[in-house]
Amino acid sequence: MTPNLLISLLLASAALSGCANVTVQPSMSQPVVTEPALQIPFKVISPTGAGPFPAVVIMHDCSGLGPMSSGSPARWAEQLVGRGYVVIIPDSFSSRGFADGVCTNPSPARADVAPSRRARDAYAALAHLRTLPNVDGRHIGIMGGSHGGATTLATMAAPAGSNTTFTENRAGFAAAVALYPSCGIRMGDWRADGSGIYKPLAPLLILSGELDDWTPAEPCRKLTDISQRAGYPVSIKIYPGAHHSFDSARPVRFVAMRVNSNAPGGRGATSGGNAAAWADSISEVVAFFDKHLENRANVSK
Numbered sequence: 001m002t003p004n005l006l007i008s009l010l011l012a013s014a015a016l017s018g019c020a021n022v023t024v025q026p027s028m029s030q031p032v033v034t035e036p037a038l039q040i041p042f043k044v045i046s047p048t049g050a051g052p053f054p055a056v057v058i059m060h061d062c063s064g065l066g067p068m069s070s071g072s073p074a075r076w077a078e079q080l081v082g083r084g085y086v087v088i089i090p091d092s093f094s095s096r097g098f099a100d101g102v103c104t105n106p107s108p109a110r111a112d113v114a115p116s117r118r119a120r121d122a123y124a125a126l127a128h129l130r131t132l133p134n135v136d137g138r139h140i141g142i143m144g145g146s147h148g149g150a151t152t153l154a155t156m157a158a159p160a161g162s163n164t165t166f167t168e169n170r171a172g173f174a175a176a177v178a179l180y181p182s183c184g185i186r187m188g189d190w191r192a193d194g195s196g197i198y199k200p201l202a203p204l205l206i207l208s209g210e211l212d213d214w215t216p217a218e219p220c221r222k223l224t225d226i227s228q229r230a231g232y233p234v235s236i237k238i239y240p241g242a243h244h245s246f247d248s249a250r251p252v253r254f255v256a257m258r259v260n261s262n263a264p265g266g267r268g269a270t271s272g273g274n275a276a277a278w279a280d281s282i283s284e285v286v287a288f289f290d291k292h293l294e295n296r297a298n299v300s301k
Contacts, residue, residue: 149181
């Protein structure tokens with residue numbers, strides 16, 4: 001039997017660099033039913049003011065939040081906090097022994113931080129946000145890039161065989177954004193071979209790059225098309241000329257050691273920023289969350 005266990009939410013003592021007018025919540029604990037006792041660090045960043053504000057859980061990519069981090073979660077937090085969202089960023093890797101990420105780690109131990117497992121961290125973060133007095137607990141979204149994007153998809157997928165529709169989802173996330181995720185994995189009734197139907201529990205936006213050779217856009221386009229035809233609220237935008245991690249501030253480069261199931265030999269992938277895609281993705285993400293999370297700071301009533 002799985003016992004009730006405690007995940008300590010270890011909150012940072014300072015706001016993210018570059019985020020103006022933010023506050024950091026005090027440390028507290030969140031009881032959950034999950035795996036052997038584990039401390040998962042979390043960082044909460046809030047706009048100044050009493051709120052209540054809508055909120056977003058940001059799931060990091062395969063590089064984690066340590067010294068090898070891509071920096072993408074911090075960039076998105078800066079954008080969202082500045083627009084009136086509380087942000088929480090769980091660190092799924094460091095306490096599980098992957099402080100340097102898993103981008104180049106082919107070990108079977110990668111399964112310890114698989115997207116399906118990280119979904120538990122996402123829901124623990126959701127539960128914590130709902131304890132905060134400055135958060136509107138009815139309007140909390142989730143987003144992530146790459147490994148965090150796949151985690152977002154796994155978190156939002158209705159269980160296999162479930163007849164639950166997104167309109168019946170009252171206790172979970174209200175909206176989700178997956179940036180350049182892997183769509184070639186099993187999630188609920190969706191299969192890795194592209195069969196079945198992906199059934200999200202809330203409106204979902206996927207943003208992918210046309211030239212992505214790490215998590216190609218085509219499986220996500222197919223997932224979206226099948227889900228839409230089945231009546232599910234999934235949309236996708238594919239950026240021409242953009243690679244994996246188009247929201248990065250770093251130049252495009254190929255890294256031969258990256259674990260890549262879509263590459264010959266299972267290694268090697270290209271990533272790097274695309275200024276046009278980054279700018280447009282900010283507009284897309286903000287508009288999507290403003291609509292579905294009813295951000296009164298940005299949505300005219």
